[in-house]
Amino acid sequence: KQEVTQIPAALSVPEGENLVLNCSFTDSAIYNLQWFRQDPGKGLTSLLLIQSSQREQTSGRLNASLDKSSGRSTLYIAASQPGDSATYLCAVRNSGNTPLVFGKGTRLSVIA
């Protein structure tokens, strides 16, 4: 059974700092991995999707990496801003037709 763990559970950083969020999964035979952002009480916004054959994806100040063999992914946020404050969720899919398995998320606060 796939399990996803995110560390740390919460993180508070000053504005401008670069930061890394971690995600680990127990079954390395994944189809893809997706990072989401969730604002309080809201739905999920997809940030980056990494297919199993890829090593990383970039979008603006965000970079996500994937190391399937070690069961790990990281989300790197450069030059953090107060608007980045949200919960970041990592989710994996074991095949194209199976559901996403989520971690509990990392709650990020960027202090101005």
Place this chain on the structure above:
Amino acid sequence: ETGVTQSPTHLIKTRGQQVTLRCSSQSGHNTVSWYQQALGQGPQFIFQYYREEENGRGNFPPRFSGLQFPNYSSELNVNALELDDSALYLCASSPWGGGIGGYTFGSGTRLTVV
């Protein structure tokens, strides 16, 4: 291209009642999945619908049921509501097989059971 739309946004029900939540999938997506997210937790998979049939189910009791319509929209029904059913219910759509873009989520329905 429209995204995923869920209704209602908020709902308050009494224990023992029944509730129906609705979801319109993104254009071009034929698979709809429902997730339950309790406070402070990650979303948990309830079930998935493809071609109007349930195609995968998580660890939820039969009082959680659903429908998918020919236009790929979907409903989640919960009977005999319990206090622990209070959560954010998320709908997600995708092409069958995942596609390149992965899942697209709606804004969710906040259900409170009192």
